Structures are given as structure tokens and as C-alpha cells.
Amino acid sequence: MESNAQHWDDIFDATEDARLGWYEKDVAPTLTMLEMIPGWEDATIFLSGAGTSVLADALLAAGTRLVLNDISAAALDRLKERLGDGGNAMHWLCQDISQPLPPDLPAIDIWIDRAVLHFLTAEEEIEGYFKNLRSALRVGGHVLLAEFSKDGAPKCAGLTLHRYSAEELSERVGESFSLVSCFDHTYLNPNGDPRPYIYALYRKGC
Numbered sequence: 001m002e003s004n005a006q007h008w009d010d011i012f013d014a015t016e017d018a019r020l021g022w023y024e025k026d027v028a029p030t031l032t033m034l035e036m037i038p039g040w041e042d043a044t045i046f047l048s049g050a051g052t053s054v055l056a057d058a059l060l061a062a063g064t065r066l067v068l069n070d071i072s073a074a075a076l077d078r079l080k081e082r083l084g085d086g087g088n089a090m091h092w093l094c095q096d097i098s099q100p101l102p103p104d105l106p107a108i109d110i111w112i113d114r115a116v117l118h119f120l121t122a123e124e125e126i127e128g129y130f131k132n133l134r135s136a137l138r139v140g141g142h143v144l145l146a147e148f149s150k151d152g153a154p155k156c157a158g159l160t161l162h163r164y165s166a167e168e169l170s171e172r173v174g175e176s177f178s179l180v181s182c183f184d185h186t187y188l189n190p191n192g193d194p195r196p197y198i199y200a201l202y203r204k205g206c
């Protein structure tokens with residue numbers, strides 16, 4: 001059976017960025033949330049599944065440092081080709097985000113996940129994900145989760161999804177996180193089909 005990493009590599013190898021079913025030319029919904037975090041331009045930001053998103057370009061241009069993770073080496077290679085090695089501003093990681101993160105990661109101020117978490121469907125994967133998130137993020141840091149909402153499509157990239165409500169995201173991040181903002185956003189994919197997302201931003205307390 002094809003591995004999850006191979007599945008994603010095959011998609012990135014076969015598809016140009018603008019044809020990917022989640023391609024965003026404009027990352028305004030994410031930037032709207034970031035603007036609510038004082039001093040976000042000085043942050044170290046973790047991208048749980050960076051893909052080939054132009055969000056990375058926008059964040060680097062703003063002055064942030066990035067930890068760029070993805071399960072797909074093909075996606076990261078394409079992103080590296082575009083962004084260059086980035087010196088100290090970029091830390092590359094290629095792993096399944098449901099598995100324990102390496103202990104030598106820089107302290108994370110902001111964790112951003114757009115359309116990655118919802119691909120984890122087994123309970124132990126979801127728990128592994130939130131364990132990583134809680135341990136990597138510093139106290140006072142923020143997490144932005146942007147996932148297919150309950151009204152969203154049941155599948156993407158040929159995979160079944162776990163879709164989220166704001167209530168479930170709040171429950172999953174846990175009691176030490178407080179909700180900063182939350183909104184619904186309907187993304188139009190390259191075929192013009194509506195894909196409803198829930199965006200939720202949390203701050204980690206003590």
C-alpha cells in the first residue's frame with residue numbers, strides 16, 4: 001500500500017501549484033488573523049504542513065523566522081527551490097506531524113495549520129498532533145487552525161477528512177488556550193468550487 005508521504009509526493013510531482021485543490025494566490029484570511037497578534041512580524045512561526053504555499057513567502061517578507069514542516073519531501077524541495085535556503089531564517093523539517101517532533105526545535109511563537117490537521121483521522125494521530133502543538137508552542141504563543149468546517153467537503157486530495165467545528169477545535173487545544181478570534185471562510189478552489197473553512201486563533205496561557 002502507498003505510504004502517506006508517497007501519496008503527497010505523487011500529487012506534488014504531478015501538479016503545478018496553481019492547479020492544486022487548495023492553492024491560494026491570496027493568503028489574506030491567515031494574515032487577518034496574524035494582524036491580531038502584537039509583534040507577529042518578529043515571531044518564529046511553525047508551519048505544520050507548509051506544502052508549496054505562498055504564505056511562506058509572505059511571512060519571510062514580513063520578517064518572521066520559519067520552521068517549515070511537511071510530510072512531502074517533493075513539496076519541500078519545490079519550496080526550497082523558490083525560497084532559497086534562507087540561512088538562519090528557515091529551519092526545514094520533513095515528518096508526519098502526528099509523530100513526536102525533534103527536541104532541538106527553536107521555541108515556537110506561532111503555529112499555523114491550514115488544511116493539514118483535517119487529514120489526520122485516527123484518534124491517536126490527532127492526539128499526537130495536539131501533543132506536539134502543546135509542547136512546541138511557548139507560553140503566550142498563538143495557534144491558528146484553518147480546517148474544513150462541518151459544512152466542508154468530506155474528502156480532499158483523495159483522502160477522507162476529519163472536519164471541525166470551533167467547539168471541537170477549542171476542546172482539542174485544551175483548557176490552557178483561550179480563543180482570540182474565529183470566523184468562517186469560504187475558499188474557492190481552482191475549479192471554482194466552494195470549500196468552507198473554519199479559522200480559529202488561540203493564545204496559550206500558563
Ligand SMILES: C[S@@+](CC[C@H](N)C(=O)[O-])C[C@H]1O[C@@H](n2cnc3c(N)ncnc32)[C@H](O)[C@@H]1O
Nearest residue numbers: 008022049050051053070071072096097114115
Ligand atoms: C491541502 S495541503 C495544504 C498545504 C498548505 N498548508 C497550504 O495551505 O497550501 C496539505 C499539506 O499537508 C501535508 N501533509 C499531509 N499529511 C501530513 C502529515 N501527517 N504531516 C505533515 N504534513 C502533512 C501535505 O503534504 C500537504 O503539503
